[in-house]
Amino acid sequence: MVTAPLLDARTAAEGVVDPEMPMLTLADLGVLRGVDTAGDGTVVVTITPTYSGCPALDEMRADLRRKLHAAGHERVEVRTTFSPPWSTDWISDAGRRKLAEAGVAPPDRLGPRPAGGPVPLTLVAPSRAVACPRCGAPDTEETSRFGPTACTALRRCRSCAEPFEHVKEI
């Protein structure tokens, strides 16, 4: 027996949250590449990982399947694509706002990167102006380039002394 879906597939898929940064939906994070319905009614969702080894990918797949089943879509296929590679520029404006509200400094927008030629090595860590998401002070320092998840770095505010996470630009 076929019943009408409770929620259209795109809306359901867009509402799934990131397992490691649950203040963001997969749409906010920019990892949702497509939601299509195949000829036989199967919902095909395409996602892309943030980092090659992102351990959250399996959870995202499971969550998408659960959410879509709950929304009345019986046949769901989650596909992964790597190209074009995700970058932090894919995080939406709404996503950046939600990160800041949750105390996580959003990444800068890098814009298009020049193609070709060796990737330059900078021996001095680029001093990005990352404002403290808690007190707003501009004077913050990086304590570790690598944080609790693949996509975050650790920083500390020199003004309010609070540590915070920063979604690092890639």
Place this chain on the structure above:
Amino acid sequence: MHSHDDTNPAEHDDNVYDALATADDDGRWAFGTGFDAGTAEIDAPAPEGVDRDDLAAYCLMLADDALIASQRLAGWTAKAPELEEDVALANIALDLLGQARVLLSRAGHLGAAEPFRAGPWDAQRSGAGRLRQDDEDVLTYFRDDRAFRNVTLVETDLGDFGRTIAWILLLSSWRLALMQRLTASRDPVIAAVAGKAVKELTYHRDYAAQWTLRLGDGTELSHARMQAGLDAVWPFVEELFLPHDVERRLADVGVAVDPAELRAEVDAVLEQVLPVATLTRPERPAVGLVGGQRHRRSWGGRDGVHTESLGTVLAVMQSLARAHPEATW
């Protein structure tokens, strides 16, 4: 990939273990996480005019470099000098593992895993209807040392933190130069992995370069240990630039890169970093390469000829999966 139709853990706030206990009916193999199914690029055919076995072998080379390096780095977990470094090394290991998994799946799609499914540990032989292990898992857990194609640098003992930093500096400088060129590979999987890897490796190289400066231009002791670390890994560097026949053939058809092309770029990084770090570029002969044969590979990991260190790495990585070949959870 096995379906995962448990209820939402968020609805079980009272006891998170409920969510685990109600997981799949069909069980997951304890050592695998399932990746190859449902990945768009992996199923693509080999590009026209490209030998399928060569392409599989090349994917294994790129995958094994990352897999074994990742396993080595994971050995630092919970042992690094500071918590931040522990997290950093584990992050680098995770990025490399991610690169390896896609490439192993690609190699498996091209047939590389089939010869290794027939071992006594193969789950399919003993139980009807048991899980079919994914290609990436078969290639990781059930190949013996001679079947691994990684360069020997990645299997070497990481020693102390100084040697580890020298190892990451050389490995990431080389792999970054390689991956940047491979973004133009005619193989869609290699190109896609490279596109992500370039961003990740840029962070790895920055991390290593900054620690090289701090240790090299630090105290007398840190300088001595950083120099000793660089000296220790140096004999394994020459191999990075020696092309294997598979690499040469695939470079000719626009899939691979001849690693000899990478030397200048790696040298430029070293010339930038070492003087500022007050370190001396070592002058030590390459391991296993006979003098006068510098342009001919007589020995090396790409041919499956490894140092004894690989045995240690594989023992740690594979023994549990082999001891419990049908374990599920």
